[in-house]
Amino acid sequence: MTSSTLSTMENSKERLGNAFNGYAMLALFAAITVAAVVLLFTVPPGADGSTAEKIGFLAALITSAVVVLVGLCGFFMIQPNQAAVITLFGEYRGTVRKDGLHWVWPWMMRTKVSVRAHNIHSERVKINDLRGNPIEIACNTVWRVADTAQAVFDVDDYKTFVNIQIEAGLRTVGARHPYDDMSDEDKTTLRGSADVVNRELREELNERLQVAGIVVDEAGLTHLAYAPEIAGAMLRRQQADAVIAARKKVVIGAVGMVEDALGKLSADGIIELDGERRAAMVSNLMVVLCGDRDAHPVVNAGTLYQ
Structure with missing residues (x-):
């Protein structure tokens, strides 16, 4: 994905979402349930009550039950280092990051996203170095979601996107330098300049994953060898x-x-x-x-x- 393509995209931006305190709402629904049960067993409509009174009493009980059952669908739990992206009929309404029990209107959708650090060890890929020599290379990458809105809305599947971009970035950085110093002009090599190569790899991946709101904290080569044929x-x-x-x-x-x-x-x-x-x-x-x-x-x- 080129920089010109990224500049034409409308990037999403994470913002704080509003959610009610789940424990307070749980107490409220519990109070409604208790009140409905007490009303049912203590103040039943008399046999001689009018039809309107009976219908009203039954409607109150049904309404209370529906409110409680529907309201229970609005509860959700946030674990530490986890976030929930809130949408209302396709519109982004913010992200909830505070851990604990929360409540939103039941018709609001919640998409949970882990913001913990993820560790990926890439597969060995075969590439050509700067001098055209075939080599096998692999890396280890530590990444995390920094912007949940971008991760959910700007790419289709951000985990698959990360895996593909890691391989692409590894191929790009591996092709910039020779495997070993074969001449005096080779100041930076894949085998002898690990710090430089790892820094370039991290910068390359951060640039590629910026569109998905992903930040790479650490990246380094874990395998480097000539291809078996040479x-x-x-x-x-x-x-x-x-x-x-x-x-x-x-x-x-x-x-x-x-x-x-x-x-x-x-x-x-x-x-x-x-x-x-x-x-x-x-x-x-x-x-x-x-x-x-x-x-x-x-x-x-x-x-x-x-």
């Missing part, structure tokens, strides 16, 4: 990168050690080497320091130049 190749590439990085560190350390050794020998006047023998000594030291296996020394019984 997982083996990418694993070998990661292993090669690790080997290269380790070799680079070993070589840099070896060069520093050789430099320190030659400088120490020259400074202390232990030995003077010409250019050729100096290069040979550097080569031998580098082989010893950078080799994968332990070096086996060879004792030279002659001179240095033999």
